[in-house]
Amino acid sequence: MEETWLAWAGVDAEHLEHPRAYLVRIAVRQALxxxxxxxxxxxxxxxxWLPEPLLPSADPVSLFATGGWPSPSG
Numbered sequence: 001m002e003e004t005w006l007a008w009a010g011v012d013a014e015h016l017e018h019p020r021a022y023l024v025r026i027a028v029r030q031a032l033x034x035x036x037x038x039x040x041x042x043x044x045x046x047x048x049w050l051p052e053p054l055l056p057s058a059d060p061v062s063l064f065a066t067g068g069w070p071s072p073s074g
Contacts (some may be wrong), residue, residue, distance in 0.1 A: 003030050 004027045013019045 004023070007026045007030075008023055011022070016022050
C-alpha cells in the first residue's frame, strides 16, 4: 500500500482524465509485480506427521455397543 500511495502522490492528479482508474491500475500492477517476484511458497509442517487414528473396528454398531463412542444422549 505504501508503494501505491507514493506512486499516487508523485502524479499530478489534475492532469488525469480518470484518477480513480489510474489509482486502481497502480495498485493492480504493483500487486501483480509482487506476485511474480515472490517464489511460490509452500507451508512447511514443523511437527511430526500425525496419521489418522485407526479405529479398533470398522463396524460402527459394535463400537457404539461396546462404549467406543459416546452415546447420543450425552
